[in-house]
Amino acid sequence: GLSRTLTLPSDGRQIYVRLWSFLNGGWDYNEYSYRALTTVKARFTGLANGATLGSASVNFTWDAGSGASQYKLTVGSSAGGSDLYNGTAGAGLSQTVALPSDGRQLYVTLWSLIGGTWKSNNYLFTAYTAPSSRAAMISPTNGTVLVSNPVALSWSAGTGVSQYALWVGSTPGSYGLLAQVVGTNRTHQLTLPLDGEPVYVRLWSFLNGTWEFNDYAYGTSGSTAKAAMVSPGNGTDLTAASTLFTWSAGTGASQYAMWAGSAPASYDLYAAVVGTNLTQTLTLPVDGGPVYVRLWSLMSGTWKFTDYFYTAFLAP
Numbered sequence: 371g372l373s374r375t376l377t378l379p380s381d382g383r384q385i386y387v388r389l390w391s392f393l394n395g396g397w398d399y400n401e402y403s404y405r406a407l408t409t410v411k412a413r414f415t416g417l418a419n420g421a422t423l424g425s426a427s428v429n430f431t432w433d434a435g436s437g438a439s440q441y442k443l444t445v446g447s448s449a450g451g452s453d454l455y456n457g458t459a460g461a462g463l464s465q466t467v468a469l470p471s472d473g474r475q476l477y478v479t480l481w482s483l484i485g486g487t488w489k490s491n492n493y494l495f496t497a498y499t500a501p502s503s504r505a506a507m508i509s510p511t512n513g514t515v516l517v518s519n520p521v522a523l524s525w526s527a528g529t530g531v532s533q534y535a536l537w538v539g540s541t542p543g544s545y546g547l548l549a550q551v552v553g554t555n556r557t558h559q560l561t562l563p564l565d566g567e568p569v570y571v572r573l574w575s576f577l578n579g580t581w582e583f584n585d586y587a588y589g590t591s592g593s594t595a596k597a598a599m600v601s602p603g604n605g606t607d608l609t610a611a612s613t614l615f616t617w618s619a620g621t622g623a624s625q626y627a628m629w630a631g632s633a634p635a636s637y638d639l640y641a642a643v644v645g646t647n648l649t650q651t652l653t654l655p656v657d658g659g660p661v662y663v664r665l666w667s668l669m670s671g672t673w674k675f676t677d678y679f680y681t682a683f684l685a686p
Contacts, residue, residue: 380437380485382408409437411482411489412463422496426471430478431464438482445469446477449492472578473499503529504575504582505556515589516569519670520559527556528575535574535581538562540674542570542585547672563669564592565622594622596667596674597648607681611656616649620667627666627673630654634662634677658684 378385387402412435430443441459444452445467454476459465469476478493505528510516525534534552537545538560547569552558562569571586597620602613615628626644629637630652639661644650654661661680666673 377485378406380407380409382406407437409484410435411484411491412438412441412480413491414480414493417495419493420495423469423476423498425498426500427466427468429464429466430480432480434463435482435484437484440483442481442483442488443467444479444481446479447474449477450479451477452479469497471498471500473497500578501529503531504577504584505531505534505573506584507571507573507586510588512586513588515591516562516564517590517592519561519564521562522557522559523571524557525573528577530577531575533576535576537572537574537583539570540567542587543572544570545572561670562590563594563622563672563674564590565594565596565620565667565669565674566591567596567674594669595620596669596676597623597626597665598676599663599665599678602680604678605680608654608661608683610683611685612651612653614649614651615663617665619648620669622669623667625668627668628652629662629664629666631662631664632659635664636662637664654682656683656685658682 383406385404385406387404388399389402390397390399412432414430414432416431432441440461441463443455443457443459443465445455446452447454454469455467457465474497476495476497478495479490480493481488481490505525507523507525509522509524523536533554534556536548536550536552536558538548539546547562548560567590569588569590571588572583573586574581574583597617600616600618602608602615617626625646628640628642628644628650630640631638639654640652659682661682663678663680664675665678666675
């Protein structure tokens with residue numbers, strides 16, 4: 371044969387070739403010297419390793435390297451991953467990729483096909499963070515005293531918010547009066563107890579997969595008032611085992627209930643809905659111990675209460 375194909379190193383080294391010829395029964399040779407091919411994997415241009423990306427759509431560009439015939443690009447959420455992008459660019463030297471915009475770490479691998487083998491350069495970038503802001507209450511403004519029903523809530527869209535939710539309660543961060551996802555609506559009407567007690571609203575915004583909130587507080591005044599104990603007066607020492615409790619009707623209360631207990635907010639001594647009655651006789655211990663009474667009023671579908679404290683009768 372007068373030819374031979376060789377696969378040689380591609381690192382630019384000096385290679386020495388000896389060509390032998392069999393002449394007159396003996397081997398003789400000529401010597402030659404060559405420089406091996408130098409191959410270089412493609413590298414990104416215009417985007418430094420570790421950079422923070424400026425948008426969700428990124429045009430990656432790279433040099434041709436040396437000895438590379440094709441290129442491909444993978445992007446993952448972890449080192450070596452390709453869950454976010456996996457595409458072959460052929461002989462092209464650029465690729466536009468749509469990536470998350472939540473500030474996460476992006477692991478990008480630029481592959482070069484050299485001598486039939488895919489070789490890689492690895493990069494780490496920080497994804498673009500899209501501007502976002504939570505929705506804010508427009509009306510009623512924070513601190514407003516609510517005087518009539520229904521109460522119409524309206525709020526801004528925010529930026530990057532995909533849906534909204536509302537909590538409404540009688541204490542900060544509670545949702546005893548309402549807990550509802552309202553989707554993309556930016557208004558909602560409520561019927562609230564207008565009994566002079568504060569109302570707390572938490573407006574939720576769903577941003578980049580996470581619920582975030584702003585809190586608001588409102589006063590109330592107008593059409594309703596909880597029942598109030600008339601007799602015995604708060605703090606009284608009870609004078610018998612059997613005690614008649616009486617209370618005012620309040621305004622806007624449809625029925626009443628009572629708890630009596632030996633500890634605050636407890637009902638080990640008595641618990642009952644008493645309907646529209648404005649009195650209730652309780653038989654209580656005669657040990658001189660504390661008695662805690664909670665008087666409930668049902669107002670616009672919500673139970674509201676006022677607490678009272680007494681000292682039980684001490685039998686001789």
